[in-house]
Amino acid sequence: MIDFYKHLRRIADCPSKLYKNFRVILLTFFTVNSSGIRLLRMLKASGLMLGVFFAFILLVVVIVVIVPDAREMLVTRTPSLQNDPSLKIEPFYERVIESTDKAVQSRTRKYNSLTPNQQYLVVNTTANHFFLYRGNTLIRQGFCSSGSYIQLKSNDDREWFFKTPKGMHRIQGKITSPVWRRPDWAFIEEGLPVPSYDHPSRYEAGVLGDYALSLGDGYLIHGTIYKRMLGMPVTHGCIRLNDEDLESIFKALNVGSKVYIY
Amino acid sequence: MENTNIQPSIAERQKSPPRKSLKWLFRLLFLFIAVFILFYFIMSAMATLRWVKNFNKEYTFEAPDSDPLDPRLFSDSAFISLQKQLSFSQARLDMAHPDSIGLSINLANSTMNLEIEGVTVHTTHIISYRVSRSIYGLDHYALARMLSEPLLISESSATIPKEPIMVKKAPKDTIEATLPDIMPDTSTVVPVFFRLSFKNDFQLLVLQEETIMSMQMRKRFVFLCRIRFANAWKAIKDVIRFRVPTYSPEIRIIIPSSDARIIYRALPENGMAALMV
Numbered sequence: 001m002i003d004f005y006k007h008l009r010r011i012a013d014c015p016s017k018l019y020k021n022f023r024v025i026l027l028t029f030f031t032v033n034s035s036g037i038r039l040l041r042m043l044k045a046s047g048l049m050l051g052v053f054f055a056f057i058l059l060v061v062v063i064v065v066i067v068p069d070a071r072e073m074l075v076t077r078t079p080s081l082q083n084d085p086s087l088k089i090e091p092f093y094e095r096v097i098e099s100t101d102k103a104v105q106s107r108t109r110k111y112n113s114l115t116p117n118q119q120y121l122v123v124n125t126t127a128n129h130f131f132l133y134r135g136n137t138l139i140r141q142g143f144c145s146s147g148s149y150i151q152l153k154s155n156d157d158r159e160w161f162f163k164t165p166k167g168m169h170r171i172q173g174k175i176t177s178p179v180w181r182r183p184d185w186a187f188i189e190e191g192l193p194v195p196s197y198d199h200p201s202r203y204e205a206g207v208l209g210d211y212a213l214s215l216g217d218g219y220l221i222h223g224t225i226y227k228r229m230l231g232m233p234v235t236h237g238c239i240r241l242n243d244e245d246l247e248s249i250f251k252a253l254n255v256g257s258k259v260y261i262y
Numbered sequence: 263m264e265n266t267n268i269q270p271s272i273a274e275r276q277k278s279p280p281r282k283s284l285k286w287l288f289r290l291l292f293l294f295i296a297v298f299i300l301f302y303f304i305m306s307a308m309a310t311l312r313w314v315k316n317f318n319k320e321y322t323f324e325a326p327d328s329d330p331l332d333p334r335l336f337s338d339s340a341f342i343s344l345q346k347q348l349s350f351s352q353a354r355l356d357m358a359h360p361d362s363i364g365l366s367i368n369l370a371n372s373t374m375n376l377e378i379e380g381v382t383v384h385t386t387h388i389i390s391y392r393v394s395r396s397i398y399g400l401d402h403y404a405l406a407r408m409l410s411e412p413l414l415i416s417e418s419s420a421t422i423p424k425e426p427i428m429v430k431k432a433p434k435d436t437i438e439a440t441l442p443d444i445m446p447d448t449s450t451v452v453p454v455f456f457r458l459s460f461k462n463d464f465q466l467l468v469l470q471e472e473t474i475m476s477m478q479m480r481k482r483f484v485f486l487c488r489i490r491f492a493n494a495w496k497a498i499k500d501v502i503r504f505r506v507p508t509y510s511p512e513i514r515i516i517i518p519s520s521d522a523r524i525i526y527r528a529l530p531e532n533g534m535a536a537l538m539v
Contacts (some may be wrong), residue, residue: 055292062299064487064494071307075314082341090332107351114358114380122383124523143305149425154432163425166528167361168379188432190298191439260378262363262528 036202075171115205119252121259123239125164130241132252140248144230145240146261147223152185160185162236169259170216175249176213178202178222207241211250215259221249292515299491304369305501309509313463322405346370346538349410353536357412363528364412365535367466367515368479369393373518376528384528386521389471392510397539404466405539412534413460419489420456420526421481452471454522455485460535465512470519513537 087093115136121132125146132140148163182202187194195201209223224240226231234240239261241249252258323336335341350368357364358380366375366382369391376384398407418424433439453475458466467489469482497507517525 046427052288055295055436058300060293063302063498067299067303068490068497071303071310074307075310075396076393078401081339081342081402082334082337083339084334084337087332088452092332093335097333097340098343099349104344104347104351107348111351111355115331116381120381122381124384124524126527127520149427151427151429152432153429157433162425165362166530168381169528174382189430189436189439191433191435192392202329212514241470258381260381260383261363261433262376262378262383 005157005205039208040133053195056255068221075253078229094189099165114256118162118254120257121249121253123164123261125166125233125257125261130239130249132249134252139252140245142242142245144233144245145226147235147237148233154185154188158184160236164216164235164237164239164261165219166261169219169261171255171257171259172216173214173255175214177205177210178220178231180208183218207239208244211246213250213253221259222246274493299320302498306497306508306509309497309507310396312506313511314396316402317408321407322401322508323403323407336401342402342406345406346409350538352410353412357536359533362530362533364533365475365525365529366537367535368514368538369513370538372517374391374521376525384521385526386517386525389516389518392514393539394513396509396511397513403488407461409539412536413462413464413537414533415458415529415533416461417459418456418526418529418531420454421485422452422456422523422526424456424527424531437455453481454519454526455482455488455520456526456533458529459510463508463510464537465510466513467514467536468516468522469516470522471516513539519535 031151056221117135119132119134119139122133123146124130124224127145128146130142130144131138146241148162152162153161180203182204184194207225211221212222214220219237219239220238221241223243223246226234227242229241230242282408323331354364354366354377357366357377361379362523363383364377366377368374369388372388372391374386395422400481435440454468454470456468458468460466470478472478472482493510500507
């Protein structure tokens with residue numbers, strides 16, 4: 001067998017920098033090929049580096065995983081709860097239990113009274129679903145569309161954020177056959193010049209459906225001509241519904257009815 | 263001649279004194295690391311035990327001397343069960359006051375609700391949960407008492423953005439307006455894992471139900487690693503300053519993916535949560 005190892009050692013003495021840089025790799029490669037003993041030698045040499053590497057990994061595992069989990073093992077568990085019959089015959093026991101129970105019931109009643117007895121609407125803006133309730137009874141549910149979360153930036157440094165406001169809102173007004181008065185962003189978004197405040201091109205009938213319910217601050221619950229977009233977040237902050245759902249919600253909710261948006 | 267030039271140089275290198283000093287250096291380093299780990303463990307254990315002790319001390323019941331209560335009452339199952347219910351109801355009532363979206367977590371009946379002004383708007387079933395062992399070391403009454411107030415969210419992190427905001431530059435003309443320029447929100451396919459840190463050191467980890475999809479497993483691993491590394495880094499910084507690190511007990515909850523996304527998106531940055539353990 002040709003002793004590549006011996007041969008390469010001779011080459012390694014060459015003054016060329018390139019050879020000096022690569023000689024370790026070449027020597028290693030040919031050592032592995034030439035004999036198993038040399039492989040062991042190489043492992044011994046590189047063992048130090050491997051040892052350091054594994055020690056580092058072990059250190060990380062100990063600090064990040066083992067210690068945080070192990071420290072909790074030192075906590076002694078609180079003795080489990082008792083059902084002591086001797087306590088139950090004490091005169092104060094019944095009094096304490098009764099008063100605590102009354103306090104629980106009173107708070108539960110108070111909490112339950114917060115749910116409106118009238119119809120109210122719940123809108124889930126993540127799944128784009130709506131739920132119409134009366135008390136705790138679900139009357140109707142379906143798809144809707146809510147704010148797209150688009151932040152529109154105009155060339156004259158104006159900004160609009162198309163997001164449906166979350167929280168509790170009340171119906172501020174009910175409109176039949178609404179006409180949409182297009183705001184500035186509706187023109188800017190389409191690359192059109194913004195007309196004057198009362199320009200006829202701002203008014204568009206039919207695009208909001210047959211009904212609209214106002215939530216205040218310009219936000220509406222209305223119909224849509226883009227019915228296939230229902231269930232997706234595509235609006236400018238309003239809540240869009242299909243014609244049938246809109247009609248039942250319009251009839252069910254009154255001015256002052258609550259709308260919960262989350 | 264060439265041969266004789268190389269052979270001694272390698273031999274010299276193998277038996278050179280720096281090698282020996284390197285060995286000593288490694289031995290010293292190993293000793294230093296071992297001592298540090300021991301110190302780190304002692305300080306971490308102290309942090310946990312101290313947290314439990316302080317918690318029990320802060321929230322335990324102190325009866326007035328004029329009207330002492332039987333101590334057996336505080337280990338009575340019926341009394342403690344009622345106290346827990348009372349605390350949970352009180353916390354939910356307090357949470358209902360401000361115009362905000364709150365989260366109520368009932369581990370006893372495995373439900374998690376989103377609530378707005380006392381109205382439950384969304385309910386999800388908790389598939390499984392795990393509570394830090396230190397919580398079981400707390401006094402039953404002290405824990406019930408602490409949970410009678412809603413927990414305030416101080417920090418949150420997740421694999422999805424809270425609001426999937428997309429910035430759109432206004433088009434110059436109608437032709438440019440027709441071009442699709444908005445990247446779709448891909449967060450609907452991204453696995454949802456989120457962490458809520460509360461002001462009283464509690465941490466809530468919400469993980470979506472596990473599946474065998476490799477992307478989900480990888481995301482979950484990375485998310486949990488990131489939390490562990492962040493906690494460890496914080497603890498190390500305290501330990502090297504000879505300070506007892508802060509301890510945060512953890513509640514880990516697994517819920518369906520769609521619900522995890524809805525809950526995280528709905529909760530405000532500094533929202534509130536009511537908890538029943």
